[in-house]
Amino acid sequence: MLKRLRENKSAQGTLLAIPTMLWMLGLLIIPLILTAVVSVGRRSPDGTVIYSFSLENYFRLLGYSTSCANRQAACFDPLYVSILWRSLSLAFNTTVLVILLAYPLAYFIARAKPKQRNTYLFLVLIPLWTNFVIRVYAWMILLRQEGVINLVLGWIAHFLHISFQPIEMLYTPGAVLVGMVYEFLPFMILPIYTSLEKIDVSLYEAAADLGANAAKTFRRVTLPLSIPGVVAGTILVFIPVMGTFIVSDILGGRQVILVGNLIQRQFLDARDPTFGSAASLILMVMTLIVTYFYTRKFGFGEEIVVA
C-alpha cells in the first residue's frame, strides 16, 4: 500500500494538504455557510436563532422599516444604509491618505544607501509590531481635550499671544480617520518599498541617457513599476478598515458607528445574531466587489506577502 502511495502523486498532494483543507473547511467555509443560514433566520425573544427563511434582515439593512412616524405600513429608514456608506467612504479616504503618506517614505527608504535601508525599515517595523489596541490608545492621549495636541497648541498660542480654546478632537469622525490612517500606514509602506526596491538602477540611467528629467523619470519609470506595491498595500489596508470596530469604538465614542460596530453590537449587546450575520455578509460582499473590480483593473500584487 505504501508503494502504491509512493507512485500516486495526486494522493500524496491530497495527503499533504488535508490538515489545512480540514481546518479551512471547519473554521472558514462552514462558519461562512452558517452565517448565511443564520442571516435568513429569525430572532427568538431570548436572543437565540429560529431557523427559517426570511429576507427581513436584508430589507432592514437596505432601509425597509415598519416603525414609521406617520402610520404608514412601511417607509425608508436610511440608518443602516448610511452606516454602510460611512464605512465605505471612510475606508476609501483612509486608503487614499495612507497612499499619500506611505509613498514618499517608501521612496525615501528605497533610494537610501543599502546599509541605511535596514535602519529605516526597522523604524517602520516598530510601530507596526506595537499592538493594534495600544496604538489606538496612544491617539487617545494625543487627541483628548486636555491631551498632548491641545497642550502644544496652547503653548504656541500663548507664545504668539493669541487666545486659545482647546479643540474637541476625540470622539469625532476626524479622530477615527486619523486613527485608521495611523493603524494601517505600515501595511502600505512595506509593499510599496518592496516594489520600488526591485526596480533596476539601470532603468534610471537609461531614462537619464534618453534625456528624461527627474519628474519625467518618476512619472514614466518609477510610478508604473511601483503600482503592484500600491495594489497590494491597498488590499492590506482597505479590507481591514472596512471591518475594524476598535478604532471607531475608542476614538469615535458613540458618535461614529461603522458596520463593524453594528455587527459587534448585534452579537454582544443587542443579541440579534440574525441581523448581525446579515450585516456581516453584506460587508463581505461589499469588500469582495470592491476588491474584484480593483484587482481586475490593476492585477493582484504579489507584494502582499511582505507585510
Place this chain on the structure above:
Amino acid sequence: MNPHRRSPFVIAAALVVYFFLYAPIIALVLYSFNASRANVTFEGFIPSFSERVVMDGSLVKSSPCGPFHWFCDLAKNNDVIDAAKNTLTIAFTATAIATVIGTMAAMALQRFDFNLKPFAQLSLYIPIVIPEIVMGIGILTLFSQVFAWLNNAFSLVGDSRLTMGLNTVIVSHIAFMVPFVTLVVQARLQGFDKSYEEAAMDLGANEWTTFRRVTFPMILPGVLSGALLAFTLSLDDFVITFFTNGPGSTTLPIYVYGLLRRIITPQVNALSTVWILVVLIAVLLLQVLQNRDSTQHS
C-alpha cells in the same frame, strides 16, 4: 545620475511621516512615568523613592520604585500576568501547528496536482480578502451552536460544559495564520532549484531522506519567516480573539481594550512601554540574525 540622491521634498515628507509614526509612541511612553493617577494630563515624574507609596490626592508623591512606580504596580497585577501567559501560550501553540500544516500545504500546492487543489487554493485566499470580523462572527456562531447542541445532547452541566476558552482561541488563530504561512513558504519553494533533490535521489537517498537533508534545510528560512509572521499575527490579533475567547482566556489586547472602556491609570502605559521594549528587542535580534545570514551567504 546618482540613484541615492533624493529631492529635499522627499526627505522632508519622510521626516514628517516618521514624526507621525513616532509621536504617539513617545507620548505613550512618557505618560507611563506620569505622577498623576488620573493620567489625563502629564503632571511630571514621580520625584522620590520611599518605603511606602505616598499619595497627594491623585498625585503619587513618592514610591518604592520611584519614577518606575507604574511598572512595579504592573508587575503586581495578576490579571496582566495571566493575560500575558495566555497570549504567549496561544501564540506558541498556534504558530507551531500552523507552521507545520501550512508548510505541508505549501509543498502540496507547489509540487503536486490533486483533485481538491482548487478548493485548497480558494480557501487559503478567502481569509486575505474578507474582513476579519466576518470570519470572527462565523466562528463564534459555529462554536456557540455546536457547544449548545453538544451540552444539550450529553446533558453536560457545571464545569464539564463546553465553553469558549484557550482551545477555541488557538484553533481559530491557526485558521487565520495558515494562509500566510503557506504564501510565504510557497514563495520560497518557487525559487527552488530541483536539481539538488535530483542529485540526492541519484545518490540513493529516498524521498524522506531527501526531504530531511536537502529540501527542508533549503526552505527553512521561508518556514521560519512564515512562522515569525504567524507569531506576530497571533500576538497582535484582537478581532478573532475577541469573538472566540471565554472566561480565563483573556489575552493582553483584550485586557487592554477592557481597560480603555473604564478608568485608565498610567499602568496601561507602563504595559504599553514594556510591550514596545519587547518589540524593539525582538526586531533588533531579527536584524542581527538577518545580517549574519546575509554576510554568510555573500
